[in-house]
Amino acid sequence: MSLKQSLRRSTLVVTLALAAGGAWARSAITMASTTSTEQSGLFGHLLPQFSKATGIAVKVVALGTGQAIDSARRGDADLLFVHDQLAEEKFVADGFAAKRYPVMYNDFVVVGPKADPAGVRGKDIVAALQKIAAANAPFISRGDKSGTHAAELRYWSQAGLAAAKGRGYRECGCGMGPALNIGASSNGYVLADRGTWLSFKNQGELAVLVEGDTRLLNQYGVMVVSQAKHPHVKARQAQRFVDWIVSPAGQAVIASYKIGGEQLFFPNAGR
Numbered sequence: 001m002s003l004k005q006s007l008r009r010s011t012l013v014v015t016l017a018l019a020a021g022g023a024w025a026r027s028a029i030t031m032a033s034t035t036s037t038e039q040s041g042l043f044g045h046l047l048p049q050f051s052k053a054t055g056i057a058v059k060v061v062a063l064g065t066g067q068a069i070d071s072a073r074r075g076d077a078d079l080l081f082v083h084d085q086l087a088e089e090k091f092v093a094d095g096f097a098a099k100r101y102p103v104m105y106n107d108f109v110v111v112g113p114k115a116d117p118a119g120v121r122g123k124d125i126v127a128a129l130q131k132i133a134a135a136n137a138p139f140i141s142r143g144d145k146s147g148t149h150a151a152e153l154r155y156w157s158q159a160g161l162a163a164a165k166g167r168g169y170r171e172c173g174c175g176m177g178p179a180l181n182i183g184a185s186s187n188g189y190v191l192a193d194r195g196t197w198l199s200f201k202n203q204g205e206l207a208v209l210v211e212g213d214t215r216l217l218n219q220y221g222v223m224v225v226s227q228a229k230h231p232h233v234k235a236r237q238a239q240r241f242v243d244w245i246v247s248p249a250g251q252a253v254i255a256s257y258k259i260g261g262e263q264l265f266f267p268n269a270g271r
Contacts, residue, residue, distance in 0.1 A: 022127035028057040029237045032069075034147055035175040037220070038062035040264055043204050046258045050244055056237050064175070074095060074224075075230030078238040083193075083220045084147040092175060097223035103243055104265045105219045108151060109212035111180070112137075112189035120189070122214045129159040133166035135213035138188030142179050143171025147218075152191045156214070167186070193218055195264040222246075222264075227236030245269070 037043055038060060047058045058079075061071060065082040072080040073096055080097065082088060088100045110120065110128055118135040120128035132139050143148045158160050168188070172179050176196040183190035184204040192200075197208070210216075222245060224238040244250045251267035258264065 015097045016046070017146075027055060027237055028059060029078040029234050030059045030076070031079040031239065032061050032063065032071040033081040033084055034065045034068060034220075035062045035125060035177070035258055036083065036193045036196050037081060037147070039175065040176050040199045041259070042195065042254070042257055042265060046245075046250075046253055049253050050241060053244060053249070054240055056240060058241065064142070064144040064149065066145030066147075066150070072225050075225065075233060076250075078225055078234045079222065079241055080225060080261045081220065081222045082147055083218055084150050085130045085221060086222065087147075087150065087220050088221045091223060096226050098226065100164075100221045100223050101246055103220050103222050103245055104251075104264050104269075105217060106194045106266050107207045107211065107218050108148065108191055108216040109194050109197060110191055111183065111206045112209045113187040113205050115199075115207055116209045118189065121209045123210065125155050125210055125213045125215055126159045128210045129155055129161060129165075132168070132189055133159075133161050133164065137169040138170065138186050139165065139170040140179050140186070140188045140190045141169065142158055142176065143173045146175075148176060148191060148193055148198055151218070155191070158215070173229070198262060198264055202217075219268075232265060 024219050027158060043060055051057055064069060065084045068080060069075050069087055069091055072200060074210045090095055092100050112120065118131045119138040120131050141152060156165055173183055177191060177245050179190055180192060180200050181202055184202050199221065222242055224235050224242055226237045227233050237269045246269035251269055254265050255263065
């Protein structure tokens with residue numbers, strides 16, 4: 001092979017490689033999501049299987065739900081996957097997505113010191129918060145406008161304690177993992193999503209104390225960001241993710257994710 005032919009062949013290989021890389025980049029989408037889906041390990045299990053099925057890569061920006069929604073409103077994401085149904089429905093009503101698709105659920109739990117000095121152990125989330133406030137027990141709130149924080153504030157309100165949560169109440173302005181770390185180091189109480197709790201490695205003297213209240217149900221939804229609002233959004237590729245995750249194949253992948261034999265999320269597409 002002549003030098004000229006060799007150079008021509010090398011140029012062709014590089015051009016094809018660049019074209020393939022460009023096609024991959026064009027098919028990649030950005031998802032704004034909540035920290036619980038990331039920190040629980042679900043996306044590490046789920047997204048490779050979606051990419052294998054479709055050839056579409058997904059970049060996750062994990063934030064508190066409020067911040068994730070704000071990011072999607074600005075057009076900084078193609079897809080929104082969060083867990084604050086009221087805020088999600090407003091996102092749709094404001095024209096930032098055509099539809100909210102229910103995807104899965106798990107639940108919130110209150111974790112705290114195994115000795116349970118405030119005596120909250122049981123099923124009733126409202127009674128538990130009332131006891132924590134009365135005892136001035138340490139309670140670590142995420143305080144970050146996340147879906148978990150929004151749920152927590154609803155429970156305090158239902159307990160009649162929106163403005164008076166006890167002297168032990170602290171907001172960390174942080175994600176679920178850091179809040180649990182603070183709870184573990186201070187023997188405090190924390191409202192957590194079960195998925196992050198099960199994957200949390202530094203449980204220390206903490207244990208699940210309150211669970212099973214129907215008010216603790218934690219629903220997740222997914223939305224494609226509107227191209228009418230943000231023309232650059234990769235709506236077609238984002239819709240493929242939605243179609244896959246609500247399909248029997250995607251729902252089965254969600255159901256198959258377990259830690260220590262315990263299922264973290266339960267599929268509920270179409271419900």
